[in-house]
Amino acid sequence: MGGLTRSYFIQRVLMFFLTIWIGVTLTFVIPRLSGSDPTTAMLLTMMNQRGYVENADKIIESYKTSFGLNDPLPIQYIRYLGHVVRFDYGFSFARFPTAAWDMVTPALPWTLILLSVAAVLSFLIGVTVGSLMGWRKTPRWLQSILPISLTFTSIPYFMFGILLISIIAFKLHWLPATGGYSRSVDPGWNLPFIKDVLLHAVLPLISIVLTSMGGWALGMRGLMIGVNNEDYFLLAQAKGLSPARVFFRYGIRNAILPALTAFALGIGSLIGGSILVEFIFAYPGTGYTLYRAIQEQDYTVIQTITNLIIIITAAGVLILDLLYPLIDPRITYKRNVAS
Amino acid sequence: MASDQKVLEVNDLNVHYFTPRGAVIAANAVNLYVKEGEIVGLVGESGCGKTTVAMSILQMVSAPGRIVGGEIKIEGQNIVNLPEKELRKIRWRKLALIPQGAMNSLNPVIKIREQMEDGITAHEKVRGVALRDKVFKLLNDVGLPERVYNMFPHELSGGMKQRVCIAMAVALNPVIIIADEPTSALDVVVQRVVAQTLLDVKTRLGVSMIMIGHDMGLQAQMVDRVAVMYAGNLVEVGPVGSIFEHPYHPYTRLLIDAIPSTKQKKSLKVTEGLTHDLRNPPRGCCFQFRCPFVRDACREKPPAFKQMAPDHFVACVQY
């Protein structure tokens, strides 16, 4: 078994931290490069907008101390990294004295479940469609209807979401338009609630899956066409194996490896796009919390969510990276060379 | 050593590749047979259609290519246009392939054991220990250690991989094996080992074989009869001794002259001219543009096969 070597493991874990570091550093540096000091700026905006802010002195005081506004930038930066490491970003701006972190945690499970289901589903469907499109033995009728599934590929998820809401929810009343569950059900482990939650998840899920699967399908089609011409694929056919076995063990089995790499690289943009879907559907996940935070100019919450999503994405990539050697015995360097 | 039973017959095979700019005639009225226990060499330069013929015999011509005429009989049964399901029963059990290019003919992400076993279990009800022992024996037969069983292709050398392919091909005692340049892409020493393995296995099992290649020297040592192809046409067929002793077709002579020799220094002969555009072959002989002996008769109609010696045929107007 080739499997997971120590150097590969270390390399991937380092990549994990590097990715997070670059991400959180960009969110710190770029605003400050633009000239204005964001913390003062946001306090001013807030004062201007509301005229009167409850506990304004306390907020300003807590920020002056927790951000140390008078310290030089490097020190602020190091302190900021400390926040990132401890998952502690101080108080919510708009809802003092709630901690920013506590504003985000209730939303997290919604996002995690919706996004992981959507990502896996879109990848699985996309890979299946793409492999069938790229396989010579796929029946003619199937070959001709499969491209239909690519129709929505180029539409941004959230725009498709708007279309779905207006047609399926508002016009046809088939499914609920917004929210995570109805007011009329009791949250908890009871059947009506679970059913309600699932119904509310359908439209957001569809808008992500239908628009993102086409990308995987197209990639997989190309990879499958490539594998179709490989010598081992021809030999498998010459061996008189059943078409199913040739398709799965000698086709998909090989073509899916680069597709998985692409999937790991694509998780970030998938999650970014899905955040907007939550906002459109007022889904009680981090995306919607983020939207509200933007409306309320709640910068600490924005920062918390951004960094959290960066970390979650990096973790998803890390998990895929660590699983990869289990399905590709040739591992390590090779994958960096091509693709 | 060969009996007179014809195990494989290719009759009047025509294969065209349909391109946007016209059909490429990759095999034109090819007639060929292989007797039981015989090795037939199919030679010619790259692009002459020898791999097309091999793929046709395997019924694996891929689009845009298509067999447009002729029949291919294995033990008397025509397999052209046989339904996929019937064809699968014949594959590997009667008709095996040793592929070209040792590097990519094994799936890089599947263990050797599984790749050897799936070909067997697709056709025979062998399971468990019996199956494992069978694979061990096959590995032994081609001179590979048993530990190869649990290895991945990237852990093997090129020669070892090719021997795995030979072991796979003989697993079900097929009637005929198509060996498509089995030693190309290997270095010279390994070539010898692989060629020797191939001969050993062949002798032990008495299997018939079509061996495709462009190396006349290698062919001379391994095959019983040689068939020479040029631009989709067979131009000369005969027993290996007879052909080397007296090549009739100018193209065959060219190929034999191209074998390097230590005994004499010869200047490399390069014929002028190119092969014609395979989309619209000229009237008459296919070799007319490169033939040093071309005359008017060559441009009129394609020459018919004439027997020059026992079992030795040539298609050339000179005779």
Place this chain on the structure above:
Amino acid sequence: MAVLATNSNTQAAARRVNIWDTPWLNAKFVTGSSIIVLVLLFGLLGPLFWNTDLAFTASSPVNLPPMWDKGGSPEHPLGTESNGRDMLAQLVVGIPASLKVGLLAASIGMGIGILLGSLAGYLGGWTDHIIRTITDSVITIPSLMVLISIAAYVRMPDTTAMALILALFAWPGPTRLIRSQVLTLRERGFVRMALLSNVPALEIMLFEMVPNMLPWLAASLTGGISGAILGATGLEALGLGPTRVPSLGTIINYALNSSALVRGMVWWWLPPIITLVIIFTAFFLMTVGLDEIANPRLRGYGNGK
């Protein structure tokens, strides 16, 4: 004799090759680029036929439906929204704005990509290792999230600032692509010849490599443009875009904030979405078409008919 015959043969082959017989006439590519040209013409020629001042607040009556609906007026053919902006005028102003952001961000990204990608591919070793590691890291960052958090701090005055910020994440794709292309091309005979004959690296890059990468570069650019437009639209829809100039995403933001969906004001939110879907589909077709041009195997199987 033989030579003569050969000549006539090559002539016959040459005759068949005419200017229309080029892979660039890929149906998908041509369709996609024609659509983009049409959309662009709409945005560029629109101001000649329609008063763009109507795109700003309170320039028109509010909540007018389009002219074909009851209560609509030909003075505002696509209707107006709750703040008294004319929809047609907003589209005329918004389309070039969105396309400009995309083109600018993608071009910057491509420029950086060409620089880093060829450096990595050429120099190899540590340079390559560092560039590759950083590129692979950045590519997995959920860029829209970071952009949102940046845009929440930095109020963007105009589309150029927006494009610059979007370019922050527009370079890893091209960098990866160009690096792998340079690595492949380096091994090709004609590049090796050039390397051996001491041709300067820049010259090799520009004259030997770039022409061979052209379809790939073009595919990467069209993909990059639509990616940048997507990012821009996302930010704008969240209300984080430049607020002074209307753009397609901003229209969606206003529509959502004013509950246009619930109020059934289809003429408000649908036109920008349809326009964007057309733009994205066109770029998508161009990208797929260019991929097929670059990689002939993807053109699918003719079944000999």
